[in-house]
Amino acid sequence: VAGIELPHKQxxxxxxxxxxxxxxxxxxxxxxxxxxLGYICEEVSPDAVEQDHVNKILTAVVQGMNSSESNNDxxxxxxxxxxxxxxxxxxxxxxxxxxxxxxxxxxxxxxxPELRIRQAAFECxxxxxxxxxxxxxxxxxDIFNITAKAVKEDDEPxxxxxxxxxxxxxxxxxxxxxxxxxxxxxxxxxxCFYFVKQALPVLVPMLLETLLxxxxxxxxDEGAWNIAMAGGTCLGLVARTVGDDVVPLVMPFIEExxxxxxxxxxxxxxxxxxxxxxxPSPDKLIPLVNIALNFMLTALMNDPNNHVKDTTAxxxxxxxxxxxxxxxxxxxxxxxxxxxxxxxxxQSMKDVPNVAEKACGALYFLAQxxxxxxxxxxxxxxxxxxxxxxxxxxxxxxxxGESRLRxxxxxxxxxxxxxxxxxxxxxxxxxxxxxxxxxxxxLEAQKLSSDExxxxxxxxGLLCGCLQxxxxxxxxxxxxxxxxxxYADQMMALFLRVFASRSATAHEEAMLAxxxxxxxxxxxxxxxxxxxxxxLEMGLQNFEDYQVCAITVGVVGDICRALEDKILPYCDGIxxxxxxxxxSNQLHRSVKPPIFSxxxxxxxxxxxxxxxxxxxxxxxxxxxxxxxAHISGADDDMLEYTNSLRNGILEAYxxxxxxxxxxxxxxxxxxxxxxxxxxxxxxxxEKDMDDAVSKTAIGVLGDLADTLGSNAGSLIQQxxxxxxxxxxxxxxxxxxxxESAEWAKLAISRAISF
Amino acid sequence: MAPHDLRRPFKRAAISDQQRRRELSxxxxxxxxxxxxxxxxxxxxxxxPHSEPEPETTSETE
Numbered sequence: 001v002a003g004i005e006l007p008h009k010q011x012x013x014x015x016x017x018x019x020x021x022x023x024x025x026x027x028x029x030x031x032x033x034x035x036x037l038g039y040i041c042e043e044v045s046p047d048a049v050e051q052d053h054v055n056k057i058l059t060a061v062v063q064g065m066n067s068s069e070s071n072n073d074x075x076x077x078x079x080x081x082x083x084x085x086x087x088x089x090x091x092x093x094x095x096x097x098x099x100x101x102x103x104x105x106x107x108x109x110x111x112x113p114e115l116r117i118r119q120a121a122f123e124c125x126x127x128x129x130x131x132x133x134x135x136x137x138x139x140x141x142d143i144f145n146i147t148a149k150a151v152k153e154d155d156e157p158x159x160x161x162x163x164x165x166x167x168x169x170x171x172x173x174x175x176x177x178x179x180x181x182x183x184x185x186x187x188x189x190x191x192c193f194y195f196v197k198q199a200l201p202v203l204v205p206m207l208l209e210t211l212l213x214x215x216x217x218x219x220x221d222e223g224a225w226n227i228a229m230a231g232g233t234c235l236g237l238v239a240r241t242v243g244d245d246v247v248p249l250v251m252p253f254i255e256e257x258x259x260x261x262x263x264x265x266x267x268x269x270x271x272x273x274x275x276x277x278x279x280p281s282p283d284k285l286i287p288l289v290n291i292a293l294n295f296m297l298t299a300l301m302n303d304p305n306n307h308v309k310d311t312t313a314x315x316x317x318x319x320x321x322x323x324x325x326x327x328x329x330x331x332x333x334x335x336x337x338x339x340x341x342x343x344x345x346x347q348s349m350k351d352v353p354n355v356a357e358k359a360c361g362a363l364y365f366l367a368q369x370x371x372x373x374x375x376x377x378x379x380x381x382x383x384x385x386x387x388x389x390x391x392x393x394x395x396x397x398x399x400x401g402e403s404r405l406r407x408x409x410x411x412x413x414x415x416x417x418x419x420x421x422x423x424x425x426x427x428x429x430x431x432x433x434x435x436x437x438x439x440x441x442x443l444e445a446q447k448l449s450s451d452e453x454x455x456x457x458x459x460x461g462l463l464c465g466c467l468q469x470x471x472x473x474x475x476x477x478x479x480x481x482x483x484x485x486x487y488a489d490q491m492m493a494l495f496l497r498v499f500a501s502r503s504a505t506a507h508e509e510a511m512l513a514x515x516x517x518x519x520x521x522x523x524x525x526x527x528x529x530x531x532x533x534x535x536l537e538m539g540l541q542n543f544e545d546y547q548v549c550a551i552t553v554g555v556v557g558d559i560c561r562a563l564e565d566k567i568l569p570y571c572d573g574i575x576x577x578x579x580x581x582x583x584s585n586q587l588h589r590s591v592k593p594p595i596f597s598x599x600x601x602x603x604x605x606x607x608x609x610x611x612x613x614x615x616x617x618x619x620x621x622x623x624x625x626x627x628x629a630h631i632s633g634a635d636d637d638m639l640e641y642t643n644s645l646r647n648g649i650l651e652a653y654x655x656x657x658x659x660x661x662x663x664x665x666x667x668x669x670x671x672x673x674x675x676x677x678x679x680x681x682x683x684x685x686e687k688d689m690d691d692a693v694s695k696t697a698i699g700v701l702g703d704l705a706d707t708l709g710s711n712a713g714s715l716i717q718q719x720x721x722x723x724x725x726x727x728x729x730x731x732x733x734x735x736x737x738x739e740s741a742e743w744a745k746l747a748i749s750r751a752i753s754f
Numbered sequence: 755m756a757p758h759d760l761r762r763p764f765k766r767a768a769i770s771d772q773q774r775r776r777e778l779s780x781x782x783x784x785x786x787x788x789x790x791x792x793x794x795x796x797x798x799x800x801x802x803p804h805s806e807p808e809p810e811t812t813s814e815t816e
Contacts, residue, residue: 225761233762314765411771512779554783658794706798743795
């Protein structure tokens with residue numbers, strides 16, 4: 001109730017009356033009061049509570065957490081309430097005295113004899129590490145000691161939180177350092193305190209110790225999470241935070257343990273190595289990987305322990321993910337070892353499901369490293385057939401449902417196809433009937449239990465995904481497109497049958513595949529429209545699974561470009577649905593920018609026939625434009641969203657102006673020109689457009705001038721965009737912006753020369 | 755007031771192939787949209803008789 005009433009200032013006395021309970025004697029009243037305060041803080045936005053109340057809540061909560069509180073239930077309720085109240089404590093964390101006091105009480109609570117209190121106190125520390133990273137410097141030394149002790153000695157739920165504290169600090173520092181790296185104007189609001197780097201000599205040994213505490217069978221258990229897993233994950237984050245500095249601290253541990261008879265030591269050493277492969281420089285890592293590679297291949301074949309083999313295959317995958325590819329100068333995979341690597345991975349794909357899944361993963365990244373081979377020769381070509389065969393065999397394993405193995409095999413097959421070259425196009429073509437047959441079989445299956453049906457839908461999704469990748473691959477070259485079109489009718493028929501299932505994932509994958517097919521088929525796609533249209537409409541109505549809706553919007557664009565004006569008979573239905581989507585509060589906001597872009601696609605396809613939609617589409621565009629023009633004080637996420645919205649709106653305007661170009665009805669657009677120019681001017685003056693928006697915006701200026709010509713000449717001349725914005729774009733570093741600006745300049749010069 | 759979920763991705767790639775398929779489709783669509791726009795503009799420049807005496811790279815007109 002408070003969640004509803006407090007924001008409307010309808011229950012001003014609530015906090016006061018709750019706080020008056022705090023001094024009541026019965027512990028359960030105090031406990032219930034603190035729990036209620038915790039729930040309120042969780043539900044209500046910080047700006048709905050006055051600072052005076054925040055202060056009082058925090059005072060009550062922190063008092064309840066104090067070691068002088070003898071009732072453990074009260075202390076626990078208070079600690080959990082603080083966890084929820086931290087978001088309210090901005091002002092208090094800016095005050096040194098208040099912050100010191102809160103931190104002292106939290107740190108003391110981590111030492112409570114009661115496990116639940118210690119755990120809740122560490123949860124507070126984790127939340128503080130991300131919310132108040134910049135205030136932590138005075139406490140980090142003490143926190144390190146507290147967390148180290150907990151990781152070493154405390155019960156697992158507490159130790160896990162203690163490790164999470166450092167993972168969270170790494171997350172913060174990775175974000176800050178990324179901002180430093182990407183933007184030299186030093187726009188990061190928060191400076192990096194390099195806590196991880198400073199703690200490194202003690203933090204890394206602490207984490208390495210945890211790696212030896214694996215559970216038996218943790219790799220088979222989907223829900224497993226333990227101290228060894230948390231420690232290794234944290235080590236990986238540490239490596240990403242500090243880079244090269246982690247390597248000398250980890251190598252002795254690896255060397256000491258990698259050949260030990262105890263599987264735990266071998267696995268821990270391998271996991272440590274795999275964990276530090278992202279972050280440090282290739283110069284530092286490649287010499288080590290060159291030594292380790294052969295050892296790992298042997299271990300993957302011969303180690304008697306499945307856990308070690310699982311981690312070994314994963315580590316090989318990490319080597320290929322981060323240290324193999326055309327961007328790296330020294331290749332770790334060469335003519336001399338590629339045969340052996342592939343043999344080992346294919347062999348390992350016959351191992352137990354969890355190991356086979358990691359071997360598929362390694363092959364995925366091995367293929368990805370060759371993705372830039374283009375149409376020239378790929379080192380994978382000689383092995384292509386064998387790899388594809390082995391992956392298909394994996395998909396047919398009886399136990400492929402375990403450990404995500406079947407999914408991994410299809411995903412690897414996708415990557416192998418994506419990264420293939422013209423040399424193997426005929427083999428990719430041969431895959432089509434094979435995958436189509438598999439899909440056909442899933443559609444024929446009868447009388448399935450709900451569990452079997454769910455698995456069947458998942459498989460349909462994977463198979464549609466695989467066909468989509470093949471269509472995209474073969475459809476991208478004239479030669480292969482022509483040959484593969486022989487399968488188009490059959491494929492389309494199968495995709496349409498997938499829509500009979502109730503699985504959102506299967507729908508999404510079928511829709512993506514159809515989009516790719518539409519592009520490859522071109523105008524001939526019109527023959528599928530009578531049957532396909534209802535599924536298209538269904539997709540556009542799917543508010544609940546917004547990904548399906550978003551994908552369908554993209555597919556409408558594909559179809560517009562494929563059919564051009566042949567899409568006209570379907571436009572009333574499509575436009576009606578798109579307009580409904582835009583007006584809906586239910587639909588996820590991320591779908592709205594692509595819908596605007598889709599207006600542009602439709603307008604460009606049907607030209608002046610877009611006339612009848614102008615009275616609906618233009619006001620929508622206009623009001624969205626007004627909303628998106630000024631967003632002062634928005635955070636990064638909001639700015640990113642706003643820029644994608646602006647881009648969508650501008651793409652709509654572009655498509656509409658260009659669609660009407662040369663028609664006798666261009667005058668219909670004149671009434672909208674002042675607003676469009678005003679929108680461009682205000683975007684320019686806001687100075688917060690990203691490059692993509694600048695490029696689209698200056699393009700719209702050109703399209704407007706091109707289509708409206710001299711009729712809009714004086715309006716254009718009055719706009720700031722046609723002067724300052726244009727000249728800025730003409731001298732942009734981005735060649736796409738310059739190209740659009742050249743277009744605008746040309747079109748404007750024509751429009752005003754009459 | 756449930757504590758937040760501690761679990762992080764364990765021995766998993768950062769991006770799933772499904773996500774990759776979505777992103778690659780979006781990229782393809784964006785590219786084709788750009789191509790269609792570009793083609794329309796080229797056509798406009800080509801068809802417009804006034805563009806002929808005025809090659810775009812050397813144009814001095816403001």
